[in-house]
Amino acid sequence: MEKTVLTVIENVPVAKDVYKMRLSGAAGETGPGQFINIAVPGRFLRRPISVHDACADGITIIYKVIGGGTEDMSRMEKGTRLDVLTCLGNGFDTAPSGDAPLLLGGGLGTAPMYLLAKKLVCEGKHPRAVLGFASADDVFGADELSSLGVDVAVTTVDGSLGVKGFVTDALPEEFSYVYACGPLPMMRAVYDKTKTDGVGGQYSFEARMGCGFGACLGCSIKTTGGSRRVCRDGPVFRREEIIWETREG
């Protein structure tokens, strides 16, 4: 964890109610699947948001306007300075990915897949991606992933773009590993579908957070290894650690 001040250098819509915010400043070394925790002025708790892209001089996030905090964020002008905790959480581990891992993003769960794909490509691997959204208006991130040379399929629930249905309706025949981030029903469906073929995977979870750095036990989940903190031991968990029964929908 690092506490730092980052400056908004871009804050633009990329889909319906979804914005991309570029933040500049020394943000520490961030790996894929990690998140930052943003202090939104006037709000008591920070807002946890996944890192979409990271480089030496800044971080990019993609966020959806859900309630007051993200609405405030959507109105932030270039030059706004934000108090941010960075390098949070235990992100995706690329070591077990094999040569052809599959990246599955559901809605805003697509956001962390870009930095992950970048790292996998950098390691000479050949990731593919399936991104699921509700409708064509909600789609973002596909072109960016394609530009890395990743083979990307898009699904929409209403069929307005790409394959009609869910990400599980567009899974390729073969893949070496799964990286998933999205709503619980989606991740669970992916988990169930990949159960029989023994494909390993890592799944990124969300939780209401008090601190985001492991102090309050607000974000606990039960895993096969006992109680774990989503913010510090996660948000990414390996499939063998996951106990679905205790997760609320």
Add this chain to the structure above:
Amino acid sequence: MGNAGRLTTELCGITLDNPIIPASGTFGFGYEFAEYYDINCLGTFSFKGTTKEPRFGNPTPRIAECPAGMINSVGLQNPGVHAVVEHELPRLRECFHKPVMANVGGFSPGEYAYTVEALDGEDCIGWYEINVSCPNVHAGGAVTGSDCRATAEVTRAVRRVTKKPVIVKLSPNVTDIAEIAKAAEAEGADGISLINTLLGMRIDLRSKKPVIANKMGGFSGPAVLPVALRCVYQVYEAVKVPIVGMGGVSSAEDVIEMMLAGASAVGVGAANLFDPYACRDIIEALPGALDKYRIGNIRDIIGGAH
């Protein structure tokens, strides 16, 4: 005059370098925070509420945001006293070299006593903070700390098994907090700490249901400061033992206010969650705040508002 000496205060016969005590449940067993700064700058800290048996705690969501505060429903998640002794305290001792405050929870007088006995051989423990007030856990309905007799029973049970200072931590969710403080003092409590969280609720407008899985939880943060100050003020008038004041403290000015109300030392809870450096920064800001309000030594203002 050097600044360091101006901040010292005393709590049940043990001198603190300064009055700042991260509150139980917001500071773990210290070692997470020790990654960020040297936690030996603290007066002491109160470690995570420990019970006889391991507890997973309440279902999630456990956290809700409020204007100027938060609700938590962690539900005393902890690995149980034996795991605390075996795994947590060794890690704590590596990064913290002052007496620490052991926060103890329980569901019967016997359980509190069991936990204190199990901890009593640990030299690093300077005080026990007996949490009779956690609103998240209901043993047969009422909270121990909402009743003078039940509070007295727990205090007595713990008093019997240790020679170390026993501080009883009170709930604000009561009609007359001073009466409960007096009941604890009468059974040999060496100090009183207050306040624990206020019972609260938030409702999600989208789902139209409570945000917290357990529906209610403990409300704390800056919004509760006036309630905490009132409670500390009332208890100071009612008892002779020292008070650890807490509830909504997030600045050096709040610390001074809490001590004027009657606190000998000051707990800081939710502020640590928003900013992991909160306690360090408050300690650094204290000498300047004392200058600003023409205060020489901080211990001279305890109860000054009375």
